Amino acid sequence: MDEWVRIDAPGARATARKAPPRRGPEKVPGLPADVATEIRRAAITATAHHREVLVGRMEKAVAAYERGRYSEAARYGNELTREVGSIAAVRRIAGFSAYRLGRWRDAARHLEAYIELTDEPDAVPALMDALRALGRHAKVASAWTELRHRSPDADLLAEARMVAAGSLADRGQLHEAIELLASSGAARALRNPSDRHLRQWYALADLYERAGDLPRARELFQRVGRVDPDAYDVAERLDALGPRGAGARGRTRRPRQPRQPVDRTEGARGRAPAPEASPRAPGRPKAGENLAGGLPGAK
Numbered sequence: 001m002d003e004w005v006r007i008d009a010p011g012a013r014a015t016a017r018k019a020p021p022r023r024g025p026e027k028v029p030g031l032p033a034d035v036a037t038e039i040r041r042a043a044i045t046a047t048a049h050h051r052e053v054l055v056g057r058m059e060k061a062v063a064a065y066e067r068g069r070y071s072e073a074a075r076y077g078n079e080l081t082r083e084v085g086s087i088a089a090v091r092r093i094a095g096f097s098a099y100r101l102g103r104w105r106d107a108a109r110h111l112e113a114y115i116e117l118t119d120e121p122d123a124v125p126a127l128m129d130a131l132r133a134l135g136r137h138a139k140v141a142s143a144w145t146e147l148r149h150r151s152p153d154a155d156l157l158a159e160a161r162m163v164a165a166g167s168l169a170d171r172g173q174l175h176e177a178i179e180l181l182a183s184s185g186a187a188r189a190l191r192n193p194s195d196r197h198l199r200q201w202y203a204l205a206d207l208y209e210r211a212g213d214l215p216r217a218r219e220l221f222q223r224v225g226r227v228d229p230d231a232y233d234v235a236e237r238l239d240a241l242g243p244r245g246a247g248a249r250g251r252t253r254r255p256r257q258p259r260q261p262v263d264r265t266e267g268a269r270g271r272a273p274a275p276e277a278s279p280r281a282p283g284r285p286k287a288g289e290n291l292a293g294g295l296p297g298a299k
Contacts, residue, residue, distance in 0.1 A: 030062055031062060035058065039090070054083060054084060061073045061097075070101050074094065074106070077093050081110070088114055088118045094110040104130045121147055121156060124152075128163040129163045129166075137170065144160055155196050165180045189223065198231055201220045204220055
């Protein structure tokens with residue numbers, strides 16, 4: 001509608017000035033336009049203002065996640081889930097945020113919903129790891145079997161294989177866990193290893209140590225340390241094992257027994273989560289660490 005402005009100067013006449021045209025919703029910085037559009041459509045019964053509030057929450061969730069503020073990202077993700085939980089990107093960021101915090105039940109719930117919505121395998125390793133921490137080993141094995149049949153990319157398959165091996169080890173099946181990794185070439189020496197290979201060497205070394213094969217454990221930990229001396233807790237692991245040939249004197253640890261997972265969902269009044277709930281080895285990066293970069297759910 002034209003906005004009429006009267007100018008009272010002598011001899012002046014009323015003129016019509018065009019109001020600036022209204023612009024449609026702009027792309028939120030850092031948030032793909034298609035995700036913002038999905039949120040607006042999913043909240044079609046809400047007011048236009050509230051739809052933009054929801055888009056703003058998603059933007060804040062993404063910004064918090066990318067800065068490592070996972071509690072904040074999880075809070076926004078849970079708020080969004082209550083209103084637009086059918087959006088895959090919302091479920092993914094809520095799931096990965098909960099996973100980073102060790103809130104295994106929330107992580108499993110959101111990641112399962114994300115996978116069901118998209119049929120994408122990228123969150124499967126993290127889902128398997130959350131299920132493993134909850135002691136749901138049959139579900140871990142089922143997810144691993146299904147993923148193998150889909151022939152995903154090498155990084156994703158390696159992540160899932162390490163979780164599957166860890167699940168076997170948690171149940172005392174150390175030799176089966178070692179075989180699962182070793183038979184896939186996880187112990188193969190490489191001149192230019194990628195991050196995936198370092199992670200597999202570390203996981204296999206941990207299993208060898210737990211099985212009592214200290215020379216092989218030491219060899220693999222040393223291999224990781226030569227490539228990246230600051231990787232995980234490899235320096236401490238080597239120090240605990242002692243120098244080559246130290247035998248029983250170098251063994252300052254007993255083979256780790258699987259620990260019962262703890263529900264780390266925050267309690268009332270913001271109680272801090274319980275420490276060290278996952279049965280994974282200390283220092284080992286979580287599954288999916290290199291799969292969750294950027295905006296979760298963005299295509």
